[in-house]
Amino acid sequence: MTSQISIDDRDRKIVSILQADSRISNADLAERTGMSTSACWRRVKALEEAGVIARYGAVVDQEKLGLGFHAIVQVQLNRHDPEEVSQLIRAIEARPEVQECYATTGEADYHMRVVCEDIATYNAFLEDFLFRQVAVRAAQTNVVLKNVKRASGLSV
Structure with missing residues (x-):
């Protein structure tokens, strides 16, 4: 079930970073966004639950x-x-x-x-x-x- 979420600049930065490297650690993601690790983890979970982040995957060479x-x-x-x-x-x-x-x-x-x-x-x-x-x-x-x-x- 998806919930509503208000997207701000920090969320956009999280999404941008995760699109480039979905395997980044939460600690590195938090550092790059200027957040604490717990706040970053909560924000990523909220983005997932809202459906903003639909899934994670790998880009392969066909x-x-x-x-x-x-x-x-x-x-x-x-x-x-x-x-x-x-x-x-x-x-x-x-x-x-x-x-x-x-x-x-x-x-x-x-x-x-x-x-x-x-x-x-x-x-x-x-x-x-x-x-x-x-x-x-x-x-x-x-x-x-x-x-x-x-x-x-x-x-x-």
């Missing part, structure tokens, strides 16, 4: 994990039948290749970021999964050639 294919896929729907759309969303959420998916305005209804081993694996993803979804009319693939910018946190 290529070093053997995931060398990266694409942005624009998906167009046949129609916006609520049941078919819900079924599609549940199916997308279950696919590990789909790293992100956004409902969007414009020509495409959804934009997905898909990461997998290679072009053959991606082709199997299209044929065995995406094109078998009742709601999907068409998909356009934009292969990512190189990563120009990858943000690891929000500007606070």
Whole structure:
């Protein structure tokens, strides 16, 4: 359950530091924010409980994990039948290749970021999964050639 919280400059500094290094010790975080360790710990807990800090994680190199294919896929729907759309969303959420998916305005209804081993694996993803979804009319693939910018946190 999330609670309401008033965000101040000190909270923004805590969030900024944790986005850059979520493994920082509470003592180091407290020192960098000019707080006592107990006050800093309480503030981080309050930010977590309020949902400002949703989770912690690691940024990994997908290529070093053997995931060398990266694409942005624009998906167009046949129609916006609520049941078919819900079924599609549940199916997308279950696919590990789909790293992100956004409902969007414009020509495409959804934009997905898909990461997998290679072009053959991606082709199997299209044929065995995406094109078998009742709601999907068409998909356009934009292969990512190189990563120009990858943000690891929000500007606070």
